[in-house]
Amino acid sequence: MPKDNEKNSIKKIICRCEEITEEEIREAIREGYTTIKSIKRRTRAGMGLCQGRTCSTLIRDIIAEMTGDKKEDILPDSVRPPLYPVELSVLGKKVNKE
């Protein structure tokens, strides 16, 4: 299984927003980045439009497979506002205190 995994991982994209492949994630883990947060900083996986909604659980699975860590110990990434993309023109407008 690991062999197959590695062969396929070169072209297999994990973070679709930032187009980060599984191999790039595995490389980061081999370099010692073994949390979702540090992998995000190292590779940009989870930094795109969807903010990791899709890929973070996939990354957790890869970390668990490679390090043997339990999934419950691989914490989710920290969340920061804004949760959705906002146009700068909207942010620049006077805020309506409804």
Add this chain to the structure above:
Amino acid sequence: MERMREVELLVIGAGPAGLGAAIEASRYGVKVLLVDDKDKPGGQLFKQIHKFFGSKEHLAGTRGFDIGLHLLKEADSQGVEISLQTKVLGTMDKDVISLLVKEREMKLLKAKRIVLATGGIEKALSFPGWNLPGVMSAGAAQTLINIERVLPGERILMVGSGNVGLIISYQLLQAGADVVGIVEAGSSITGYLVHAGKVMRAGVPIYTSHTIKEARGGKSVEEVVITALDRRWNPIKGIEKTFSADTVCISVGLNPNGQLASLAGCEFKFFPELGGFLPLHDDNMESTKKGIYIAGDLSGIEEANSALDEGRLAGISVAASLGYIDSNRFAKLKEDYWDRLNKLRGGPFGHKRSIAKKKILLSSQQKEMRYQEIDCIELEENTKLKNYKSIPSLKEFQEFPGYPSLSRIKKGAVACIECIQEIPCDPCVAACPFKAININPYITDLPYLDENKCKGCGVCIASCPGQAIFVLNYNYSSEKAAISFPYEYLPYPKIGGKAVGVNRKGEPVAEVKIVKVDKRANFDKTAVITIACDKKYINQIRSIERIKDDA
């Protein structure tokens, strides 16, 4: 200076949980603002075109979108203010919530209480080719067919045999697509077997101990490869199948959507039975952050009825905490909701969720205790039934209390209830005018057929959300028997016409004649078809091959 608006209760998410919370809080006098990022309220309810399980309180037997309409009416009559296309961007400053309305306008407001009902997010599955156009989540396919009325493809492979995968496969068939197969990594079908039965009768193969290996194609999916898995979920070399397919639907579970709860500072823990990391809550649905309540899939992935009841519970808790309900009344109401929730979590399917929910309550009471240490919660394994990996054999079916005896079958028309798992559902009991069906004492118990009371009238057929009831008439004529079954595909077969009778696995058995197509209004779009066939097929034929609309 303008004063910032302050609401008593802000409910975030207008699915069943959010609607439930908003309706109940309003009922007792709380001023509620309900926001949702979509352009329509209802969450996933309006995508659900199938009849729901549950009890009378849960409007069981009603189609999901009708339950949605019912809730919107209730919200309207309680005066709930709903703001749509409203995204919550976060909590900016102390207790100030920022909203983005219609992508154009930012609003800030304060809330005395918040109910987070942000739902779940479908889990992804990565495999070579998973980013080709044509690969989508099962929920996306459901939105396409049931909301946008667009077929995502003609030949579909479903990955995952949970209830979501089975129900959406069925709905894709109803929409006119072919489902080339359902793959399941585990060794047994994980959803209800009655849901599996619907797609199997339609001829869809379910491959257990299989997973998708690859999706191939130039510009979009053209073919898919599935592979067999050993007991440890490793692919077995050489056992592969290739299908021509244009769509792959992924239905491998959901994660609680905890981003806002995390931002608000709620404490999370990992509960795999409920979808992963989720915020802890007490028995009032209050999170570890005072004044912030959670409900629905955010507090653990379940289904719409539990979400609705959890939402209603959160709503009355908010009302009580603001002084709108006195403590005695609240205690009584709360007990009722827990009673309903415990019923929904009864039976073997709810067992794990029920234990996980108890762990959540314990964890929130004793925060220093890790949940592994309270693993020893005693909850009796409440089933004596065998765990079927797929639909059982006829012999096994005949042992269930809903299957009539051979001597009764020979006497003439009788219901045949092929409901073989303890799931929380009972509309068949109320449907029978002769009180011939009983589910006692728990709603998860199997239906028992009193074959002497049963007249074989067949009103129970359309009432069963699992489509597991048939009527067998051995004495239709001197040579022929008649079999009645539910049918929800268009076009309907024509009376007097011929069709191919199929067994429980969708395999053709014999040519049959359509003798009746009953579309009466209170069957709510489930037609009851009666076919005449050779008497020897009375225990075999359970449906007909879908009639393709080739006009």
